[in-house]
Amino acid sequence: MFAVVDPNRPDITRQILREVKSEAIMTNAYLLKRGQQESVPVELHDHLGFKATIATDSGAYQILQFGEVSIEPTEIVRYQEEINSDIAVILDVPTGFRANLQRARWTVDETIRRADESLAVMKRDDTLWVGPVQGGVHLAEVDRSAREMAKRDFDIYALGSPTELMETQHFETLVDMVVTAKKALPISKPLHLFGAGHPAIFPFFIALGCDLFDSAAYALYAKLDKYFTPEGTLQLGEVEELACECISCRSVTPDQLRALPAEEREVALAKHNLSICMTELRRIREAIRTGRLWELLEARARAHPALRRCFHRLGYHTGFVAQYNPAVKLHGIYYYGESSRLRPEIVQYSVRLLAAVEGQTRERLVLLPAGWRRPFHQDPGLESTVRELRDLDHVSVLFYSLPYGPVPLELDEAYPIPHTDIFDQKSSDDYEISATLVADYVRRTKPKTVLLLAGEARFGMTVRTHLSAITSIELIHVQTLTEVSMIAKEESD
Amino acid sequence: MFAVVDPNRPDITRQILREVKSEAIMTNAYLLKRGQQESVPVELHDHLGFKATIATDSGAYQILQFGEVSIEPTEIVRYQEEINSDIAVILDVPTGFRANLQRARWTVDETIRRADESLAVMKRDDTLWVGPVQGGVHLAEVDRSAREMAKRDFDIYALGSPTELMETQHFETLVDMVVTAKKALPISKPLHLFGAGHPAIFPFFIALGCDLFDSAAYALYAKLDKYFTPEGTLQLGEVEELACECISCRSVTPDQLRALPAEEREVALAKHNLSICMTELRRIREAIRTGRLWELLEARARAHPALRRCFHRLGYHTGFVAQYNPAVKLHGIYYYGESSRLRPEIVQYSVRLLAAVEGQTRERLVLLPAGWRRPFHQDPGLESTVRELRDLDHVSVLFYSLPYGPVPLELDEAYPIPHTDIFDQKSSDDYEISATLVADYVRRTKPKTVLLLAGEARFGMTVRTHLSAITSIELIHVQTLTEVSMIAKEESD
Numbered sequence: 001m002f003a004v005v006d007p008n009r010p011d012i013t014r015q016i017l018r019e020v021k022s023e024a025i026m027t028n029a030y031l032l033k034r035g036q037q038e039s040v041p042v043e044l045h046d047h048l049g050f051k052a053t054i055a056t057d058s059g060a061y062q063i064l065q066f067g068e069v070s071i072e073p074t075e076i077v078r079y080q081e082e083i084n085s086d087i088a089v090i091l092d093v094p095t096g097f098r099a100n101l102q103r104a105r106w107t108v109d110e111t112i113r114r115a116d117e118s119l120a121v122m123k124r125d126d127t128l129w130v131g132p133v134q135g136g137v138h139l140a141e142v143d144r145s146a147r148e149m150a151k152r153d154f155d156i157y158a159l160g161s162p163t164e165l166m167e168t169q170h171f172e173t174l175v176d177m178v179v180t181a182k183k184a185l186p187i188s189k190p191l192h193l194f195g196a197g198h199p200a201i202f203p204f205f206i207a208l209g210c211d212l213f214d215s216a217a218y219a220l221y222a223k224l225d226k227y228f229t230p231e232g233t234l235q236l237g238e239v240e241e242l243a244c245e246c247i248s249c250r251s252v253t254p255d256q257l258r259a260l261p262a263e264e265r266e267v268a269l270a271k272h273n274l275s276i277c278m279t280e281l282r283r284i285r286e287a288i289r290t291g292r293l294w295e296l297l298e299a300r301a302r303a304h305p306a307l308r309r310c311f312h313r314l315g316y317h318t319g320f321v322a323q324y325n326p327a328v329k330l331h332g333i334y335y336y337g338e339s340s341r342l343r344p345e346i347v348q349y350s351v352r353l354l355a356a357v358e359g360q361t362r363e364r365l366v367l368l369p370a371g372w373r374r375p376f377h378q379d380p381g382l383e384s385t386v387r388e389l390r391d392l393d394h395v396s397v398l399f400y401s402l403p404y405g406p407v408p409l410e411l412d413e414a415y416p417i418p419h420t421d422i423f424d425q426k427s428s429d430d431y432e433i434s435a436t437l438v439a440d441y442v443r444r445t446k447p448k449t450v451l452l453l454a455g456e457a458r459f460g461m462t463v464r465t466h467l468s469a470i471t472s473i474e475l476i477h478v479q480t481l482t483e484v485s486m487i488a489k490e491e492s493d
Numbered sequence: 494m495f496a497v498v499d500p501n502r503p504d505i506t507r508q509i510l511r512e513v514k515s516e517a518i519m520t521n522a523y524l525l526k527r528g529q530q531e532s533v534p535v536e537l538h539d540h541l542g543f544k545a546t547i548a549t550d551s552g553a554y555q556i557l558q559f560g561e562v563s564i565e566p567t568e569i570v571r572y573q574e575e576i577n578s579d580i581a582v583i584l585d586v587p588t589g590f591r592a593n594l595q596r597a598r599w600t601v602d603e604t605i606r607r608a609d610e611s612l613a614v615m616k617r618d619d620t621l622w623v624g625p626v627q628g629g630v631h632l633a634e635v636d637r638s639a640r641e642m643a644k645r646d647f648d649i650y651a652l653g654s655p656t657e658l659m660e661t662q663h664f665e666t667l668v669d670m671v672v673t674a675k676k677a678l679p680i681s682k683p684l685h686l687f688g689a690g691h692p693a694i695f696p697f698f699i700a701l702g703c704d705l706f707d708s709a710a711y712a713l714y715a716k717l718d719k720y721f722t723p724e725g726t727l728q729l730g731e732v733e734e735l736a737c738e739c740i741s742c743r744s745v746t747p748d749q750l751r752a753l754p755a756e757e758r759e760v761a762l763a764k765h766n767l768s769i770c771m772t773e774l775r776r777i778r779e780a781i782r783t784g785r786l787w788e789l790l791e792a793r794a795r796a797h798p799a800l801r802r803c804f805h806r807l808g809y810h811t812g813f814v815a816q817y818n819p820a821v822k823l824h825g826i827y828y829y830g831e832s833s834r835l836r837p838e839i840v841q842y843s844v845r846l847l848a849a850v851e852g853q854t855r856e857r858l859v860l861l862p863a864g865w866r867r868p869f870h871q872d873p874g875l876e877s878t879v880r881e882l883r884d885l886d887h888v889s890v891l892f893y894s895l896p897y898g899p900v901p902l903e904l905d906e907a908y909p910i911p912h913t914d915i916f917d918q919k920s921s922d923d924y925e926i927s928a929t930l931v932a933d934y935v936r937r938t939k940p941k942t943v944l945l946l947a948g949e950a951r952f953g954m955t956v957r958t959h960l961s962a963i964t965s966i967e968l969i970h971v972q973t974l975t976e977v978s979m980i981a982k983e984e985s986d
Contacts, residue, residue, distance in 0.1 A: 246738040
């Protein structure tokens with residue numbers, strides 16, 4: 001995450017960055033140029049007193065705010081090279097949130113035109129150039145923009161102008177935009193989400209494939225006495241105790257913070273806000289390394305219903321996310337009901353299972369209820385029956401389980417089936433969905449006969465209802481395990 | 494929370510407490526006495542170099558660990574007074590987790606006997622004495638123990654020996670034990686939960702009325718290179734980045750921590766663990782002040798399925814919790830589906846509503862679907878109809894809504910109805926439960942006629958099914974708002 005700094009207030013920048021570890025900052029080349037009296041360009045790192053990576057924006061956000069800027073696209077490209085920017089952005093035209101389709105189309109076209117114009121005048125090969133994707137809320141335009149930019153050789157891609165969507169908490173729209181762009185862009189290049197600088201949204205958009213963020217919010221909010229937490233924002237005036245150990249908070253009370261002179265308070269809050277962002281990013285990277293990012297999303301999604309809706313929308317796209325999800329992780333996975341149903345591991349399991357069994361028909365399918373014990377076949381009640389059946393050529397054994405639905409005996413020790421820790425409150429919808437998956441499996445594997453041990457429990461009854469609707473099978477209801485063995489072992493006809 | 498310190502390692506204690514703000518610590522009077530060579534009792538604060546509150550345990554935990562201790566109950570009472578303990582515990586007999594009913598009964602009886610014996614020999618009136626409640630997992634014994642201890646004038650009560658339940662993650666049992674004790678103890682005196690020293694469980698047990706904790710875990714875990722987070726525990730060896738700004742973590746890498754000599758590392762981790770506990774407690778106090786404790790529970794419950802189960806069990810007791818919940822809060826409330834269904838505000842609403850309308854029959858009840866707009870009567874589609882109906886003497890208007898079920902027009906602006914931010918994924922169970930509440934309301938208010946505008950939506954259909962089962966009313970299905978007005982306005986017969 002780049003901390004966005006005002007190019008014309010280098011002192012404040014120095015004060016803030018002195019104590020908060022930041023490895024990269026972003027500033028605005030357009031505002032810097034406008035604010036300089038002399039005609040000789042400054043050296044950016046000297047000017048800001050920051051030796052590590054500095055990215056520069058081009059003034060595009062100012063177009064969105066003020067309608068236009070008094071600079072030519074090629075001029076700002078040259079200027080960014082002159083001031084020695086490490087990462088630079090062409091002067092694109094942001095679509096914005098309220099643009100109609102016609103306007104969105106024009107911004108996409110114009111951004112592509114400017115991209116070509118800019119690429120033609122670039123001289124340095126040590127600057128990383130960012131190619132912005134536009135299109136606003138018009139997903140077909142986002143897709144077109146991303147495809148066009150992908151054809152051009154940028155080092156980094158960026159999704160333009162989510163700031164307004166962030167401010168109005170339209171996270172669901174932003175989720176769709178990010179996924180649309182990500183799908184069309186080269187997976188090997190980083191994606192920057194412009195202007196999404198609040199820690200509460202980081203884990204969700206990182207899960208969708210955003211690699212870079214910038215935050216001006218940490219400083220803008222500080223001016224308004226707003227205090228970041230990983231879950232949201234507090235008003236300093238309302239806080240009685242600081243649940244934070246950062247450099248600004250560790251040894252002061254909220255009253256002492258409130259009593260500071262305005263500029264000192266602004267700096268203290270900016271440091272705090274920035275530090276919360278950095279800490280949250282470290283937490284997210286740890287979660288990714290240990291395979292626990294979804295777990296973090298589950299928790300963060302309860303910080304606000306708007307984030308819960310964001311998480312829910314993200315669930316629509318786990319089929320895409322799952323493609324890049326490791327097949328096996330360091331840790332087991334947690335299942336909390338509805339919100340976990342679309343987690344990548346579970347979606348992946350269903351997709352891969354159905355692909356794997358395509359056409360693998362056996363004559364008889366024996367359906368047994370999965371118990372709490374993992375692997376399922378070690379359930380003391382089922383163990384001996386399973387042992388009798390497992391070597392019969394014409395029989396396959398399948399457990400019906402929550403949340404995975406159908407689990408063939410051969411897979412009940414494979415990740416993540418026995419590594420799933422389930423909080424299961426047996427909702428009606430859980431039963432319905434898992435039973436549907438079982439029925440899909442039966443349809444796909446086309447057994448002649450299905451022996452179902454449904455019992456009296458609700459899940460078994462739901463599976464029974466779903467299987468009864470399949471006309472191509474003979475469904476035999478069995479009441480006991482002895483009966484299961486007996487019928488299964490009968491010679492096939 | 495009292496940080497538990499080893500009375501015979503005062504140097505380590507000083508090192509840890511020098512930099513982590515702690516206003517109260519706990520040590521073990523029995524181990525201190527045993528560790529002293531000289532016969533003259535030390536002054537506790539001087540001995541530990543800690544000027545603020547020091548609580549002492551009596552050796553009861555050592556009974557649980559080793560079966561017995563070589564000290565008399567009255568002897569340790571006198572000793573705690575002599576060493577100038579601020580908060581002291583009588584030598585009770587912990588029941589433990591595996592005790593059968595007979596043993597549990599004996600520990601309760603013996604603890605009561607010792608309480609009387611101890612109360613008789615106490616001399617100082619500036620020591621706060623703690624009365625432990627025993628009974629283990631036998632709730633009737635916990636209840637009996639709490640009732641008996643409540644009759645005796647202790648300053649603080651405590652629930653004994655949850656440590657084993659904590660270690661085995663039997664949080665649900667612990668929830669029931671705490672509620673049982675809390676119900677029988679005087680509400681005006683603090684309740685200490687002995688030996689529950691991990692931050693991940695604090696919010697849940699605080700929500701149930703625990704006021705005080707002690708933690709030896711922060712130090713014991715440190716010895717094992719275990720690293721607290723507010724959500725759980727990490728193994729230092731597995732960590733690549735520290736998502737923490739505390740005094741131990743702020744400027745080091747995990748590699749640097751790992752490279753420290755054993756004792757330095759232990760101190761650094763103990764400081765970190767303690768600081769995580771303190772910060773979490775500050776966060777919880779802030780959540781209580783701002784009326785957001787349930788919101789914190791929602792998030793923390795997703796840190797692990799065992800905590801989700803703990804939270805779920807807590808939901809069984811919200812009828813009790815709700816009694817002490819403010820009727821109106823600073824902030825609105827969030828609703829996330831199943832897990833939020835039992836939050837105190839929602840339970841309180843249903844209970845109070847049914848009590849308030851008892852016997853308030855009107856002849857005709859008009860049931861309208863609640864929309865997204867709050868208050869419901871301002872829905873543009875419904876507004877004019879509601880205006881026509883609201884002054885008719887024989888008609889009352891009721892909205893059916895998620896999650897509250899029935900909302901009379903008179904209440905649709907009252908807290909927390911319009912202040913509820915809902916993430917609603919329309920689960921089957923949500924519909925069923927809310928429709929049941931509507932049917933309960935109808936049964937309670939006994940209207941002659943019910944006009945139901947059900948529409949085609951699933952919720953309306955569910956309400957319709959539930960109302961059809963009530964034989965004492967005439968149920969009229971209306972299709973349009975015009976029809977609603979027409980029929981409702983007909984003169985009553």
